[in-house]
Every structure is written in structure tokens, then in C-alpha cells.
Amino acid sequence: MKKSIKDLSAQTINAFATKLKGSLVLPSDENYDDTRQVYNAMIDKRPGVFAMCKSVDDVIASVNFGRDNDILVAIRGGGHNGGGLGLCNDGLVIDLSGLKFVEVDSATNRVKVGGGNIWNEVDAAIHEHGLAIPSGMISTTGVGGLTLGGGVGYLTRKYGLTIDNLLEADMVLADGSFVTVNATENIDLFWAIRGGGGNFGVVTSFTFQAHELKTVIGGPTLWPIEQVEEVMEWYNTFIHEASEDLNGFIATMVIPESPFPEHLHNKKFCGIVWCYVGDPDKFDALFKPVLDLNPVFAHVGEMPFPALQSMFDGLLPPGLQWYWRADFFNDLGPEVRAQHLKYGSKIPTPLSQMHLYPLTGAASSVGAEDTPWAYRDAKYAGVYIGVDPDPKNADKITKWSKEYQEALHPYSAGGAYSNFMMEEGQDRIKASYRHNYNRLVRIKNTYDPNNFFSVNQNIVPKS
Numbered sequence: 001m002k003k004s005i006k007d008l009s010a011q012t013i014n015a016f017a018t019k020l021k022g023s024l025v026l027p028s029d030e031n032y033d034d035t036r037q038v039y040n041a042m043i044d045k046r047p048g049v050f051a052m053c054k055s056v057d058d059v060i061a062s063v064n065f066g067r068d069n070d071i072l073v074a075i076r077g078g079g080h081n082g083g084g085l086g087l088c089n090d091g092l093v094i095d096l097s098g099l100k101f102v103e104v105d106s107a108t109n110r111v112k113v114g115g116g117n118i119w120n121e122v123d124a125a126i127h128e129h130g131l132a133i134p135s136g137m138i139s140t141t142g143v144g145g146l147t148l149g150g151g152v153g154y155l156t157r158k159y160g161l162t163i164d165n166l167l168e169a170d171m172v173l174a175d176g177s178f179v180t181v182n183a184t185e186n187i188d189l190f191w192a193i194r195g196g197g198g199n200f201g202v203v204t205s206f207t208f209q210a211h212e213l214k215t216v217i218g219g220p221t222l223w224p225i226e227q228v229e230e231v232m233e234w235y236n237t238f239i240h241e242a243s244e245d246l247n248g249f250i251a252t253m254v255i256p257e258s259p260f261p262e263h264l265h266n267k268k269f270c271g272i273v274w275c276y277v278g279d280p281d282k283f284d285a286l287f288k289p290v291l292d293l294n295p296v297f298a299h300v301g302e303m304p305f306p307a308l309q310s311m312f313d314g315l316l317p318p319g320l321q322w323y324w325r326a327d328f329f330n331d332l333g334p335e336v337r338a339q340h341l342k343y344g345s346k347i348p349t350p351l352s353q354m355h356l357y358p359l360t361g362a363a364s365s366v367g368a369e370d371t372p373w374a375y376r377d378a379k380y381a382g383v384y385i386g387v388d389p390d391p392k393n394a395d396k397i398t399k400w401s402k403e404y405q406e407a408l409h410p411y412s413a414g415g416a417y418s419n420f421m422m423e424e425g426q427d428r429i430k431a432s433y434r435h436n437y438n439r440l441v442r443i444k445n446t447y448d449p450n451n452f453f454s455v456n457q458n459i460v461p462k463s
Contacts, residue, residue, distance in 0.1 A: 005048025043084030078142015149419035157361030195372035245278030252344030325405035326420030327412035374434035
């Protein structure tokens with residue numbers, strides 16, 4: 001049983017504070033309630049203390065403090081984690097929001113990023129160099145959490161997962177040591193952090209291989225929800241046979257009042273949000289089969305990549321109620337399509353939605369044991385997201401998400417993308433790492449045998 005911060009003397013906490021360039025935030029501080037807020041307002045945890053780190057030395061001091069005093073520790077990067085695993089009750093939160101920088105090597109297109117950066121900060125900095133890094137679908141997501149879990153996004157089919165573009169990382173381990181991991185140094189740790197989450201240490205910086213990409217052709221197409229089975233059947237063949245230059249995630253959703261035309265407002269749709277990175281002169285021919293399906297709305301055009309990456313930020317700001325469930329899928333057969341019609345037709349609140357992200361192309365060219373991401377053969381990462389601003393609707397959106405996932409899970413590949421999971425238990429974690437789980441356990445036994453880093457989708461060491 002871990003100690004509570006309340007069990008420690010004021011002298012012990014004050015001594016810790018003197019070791020930091022950053023600051024501590026305690027429950028008695030005026031800014032405590034603001035500090036403990038994360039992206040998902042459904043999360044209501046009350047940490048004993050926040051260490052607002054400004055340097056690697058601050059992170060080392062914080063890890064040593066947590067270990068030496070036997071208290072529960074959580075690591076918060078961007079605070080986007082759906083299950084609230086960047087916080088813990090009564091323990092220490094090591095907050096990385098003060099570790100921010102973006103360094104671009106124009107000769108190699110390598111980009112080094114701080115462990116506390118948000119993706120929109122990275123996107124803006126590297127766009128000036130005509131570069132992009134595969135990341136997610138919302139630009140307010142933290143670099144650390146998204147990367148350590150895998151990283152599915154608009155560029156997945158062309159450039160792979162975010163982890164497939166990770167070249168190096170700097171880490172603080174459970175014993176307080178500082179290491180660099182890459183293809184030649186600490187190879188086992190480098191393997192483990194590319195999908196194994198925050199189980200192995202605090203990553204203070206990431207180095208990525210960026211790609212030359214300034215603009216894309218992207219945007220949404222919509223069909224009435226009644227056509228979801230037809231559209232999914234077509235999409236299931238089209239997207240995987242299309243050039244890797246084209247990506248598009250499919251969704252069941254309600255159209256909000258802004259920025260869409262009035263005749264679409266508050267109606268349920270099957271949508272596909274596209275991203276094309278190839279030769280613009282070839283786009284019209286490639287996209288013709290989409291338009292031949294007669295979408296009721298199509299707003300697809302050329303734009304800077306950061307504009308597409310941030311397109312939905314305004315609709316999904318921090319502070320909403322969220323509940324996530326997820327699965328991998330190998331196919332969208334008739335039984336699957338029928339369930340999407342059923343649950344897509346009864347979306348409970350305007351912001352709730354389902355997404356299916358295609359995983360073929362570059363993401364599927366990586367071996368199933370080359371990283372912890374075990375589902376390289378899966379065609380889709382699916383997620384059912386209940387979202388609403390009103391806490392009174394928390395039960396409603398949770399029920400819908402759970403029932404949607406439970407109806408489709410029998411047709412799934414078995415596991416789920418860890419960044420799309422709540423706290424769902426060890427069986428789900430093991431299923432999501434599949435044949436790679438035991439290797440993760442062996443590495444955990446080596447570097448964190450006492451499970452110091454346990455507030456995550458946890459790889460439990462063997463005693």
C-alpha cells in the first residue's frame with residue numbers, strides 16, 4: 001500500500017521543493033483546482049502534490065522523491081488521456097508542461113521535442129520548415145502520451161504510426177538514472193516505449209523523423225446515417241486498395257451547428273474525413289469514386305496540414321465529459337455494418353461519435369514484433385466516444401459507448417489501441433499487446449521491477 005502525501009511531514013515536502021527549478025502545487029494552494037483539471041472533465045482525481053517540472057533535473061528529483069517516500073506517482077504530459085491516467089489520488093503528479101521546445105535539424109529533417117509539448121506547438125514550428133510528423137487527429141493532444149501509445153492519425157497510411165517515426169528518446173528511469181534510447185543504445189527500452197506506454201520511465205524528449213509536407217487536400221464528406229451500411233461496405237474495399245497517399249477515417253456522428261450549413265445541423269450522418277498527401281493533379285481521378293457515392297455534403301480542398309490537424313479542436317475543447325471504448329477490426333462485414341447503423345442511429349448527444357481509422361499502408365508494413373504494437377495486421381482502430389459538456393449526461397454517454405463496443409466486440413480482432421482505452425483491467429491490456437506482452441513484462445522486470453510507473457495501462461512485473 002502506497003503512502004499518501006498526507007503522511008509526509010511539511011519538512012519533507014519543503015526539502016523537496018528546494019530541489020526544483022519549478023514549483024510544487026499543493027491542495028491548499030489557490031491554483032490547485034485549476035492545476036488538477038485535465039482534458040476529460042469526467043476525471044475528478046485529487047493528487048497530493050504536483051511537481052511542475054522545468055528541467056530534466058526536476059524530473060529526476062521528482063522520481064527520487066516519489067520512490068524514496070513510497071508514494072503513488074503519475075506522469076502528466078498533455079493531460080489528454082481519456083482514462084485520466086496522468087493523475088492519481090493522494091500521490092505525486094510529475095507534470096511535464098514546463099519541458100517544451102522544438103528543435104529542427106534542416107539537414108536531416110530530424111525534430112527534437114520536449115516531453116511536455118502539445119502537438120499544435122510542434123505542428124506550427126515544423127510547418128515553417130515544410131515538414132510534418134505523423135500524429136493524431138486533434139492538435140491539442142500531448143506529444144508524450146500519443147507517441148508512447150502508438151500514434152494513429154491522418155498520415156498513418158503514408159508514413160506509419162507516430163512510433164514508426166521515433167528515432168530517439170531521453171528518459172528518466174525508476175531508479176532516477178537518465179538514459180538515451182535509440183536503435184543502438186538501450187535497444188530493449190527503445191523497443192518498449194514504442195507502444196508500451198509510460199510503463200518504463202519519464203520521457204523528457206523525443207526525436208522524430210519528419211517528412212516534407214506543407215499542404216494536403218482534406219476535409220469531410222457526409223451521407224445520411226441510413227446509408228452507413230452501404231458506405232462502409234464500399235469504403236472497406238476502396239480505402240485499402242487506394243494509394244497510400246490517401247487516408248480517410250470513417251465516422252458515425254451528429255453534425256454541429258457550426259461551421260456546417262444549417263440544413264445539416266443536429267442530424268445524424270455517416271462521415272469520412274479525408275487527407276491526401278500526393279500529387280494534386282492526380283487527386284480528382286482518385287477521388288471520383290467518392291463523389292460517385294453522392295455525398296450530401298463535401299468540403300474537401302487544399303489546406304496547410306496544421307489546418308487539417310486542428311480542424312476539430314474548436315468542437316472538442318478541454319473540459320467536456322468523455323467516455324471511451326475501443327477495438328481493433330480486420331473487416332467491416334454485414335454484422336459489423338448493421339451494428340454501426342443501430343448505434344449510429346441513436347447517438348446520445350451532439351458531440352458523441354464513432355471513428356474507424358484505417359491501419360493499412362505504411363503502418364502495416366512494420367513487423368508485428370518490431371514494436372509492442374501487436375496489431376499490424378488489423379485494418380482498423382475503432383473507437384466509440386461519448387462526449388458532452390454537461391455532467392448530468394455522463395451516465396448517458398458512458399452507457400452508449402459501452403453498449404456500442406460490447407455489440408461490436410464479438411466481431412473485433414480482440415484488443416484495442418491503448419490510447420483509446422479507459423481503465424478496463426489486465427485482460428484488456430494483455431489482449432491489446434497480444435504476443436508482445438511477455439516481452440514487455442521482461443523489460444519491466446529489468447527497469448521497473450517494483451512497478452513504480454503503475455498509473456498507466458499497466459504492464460505488471462512478475463514478482
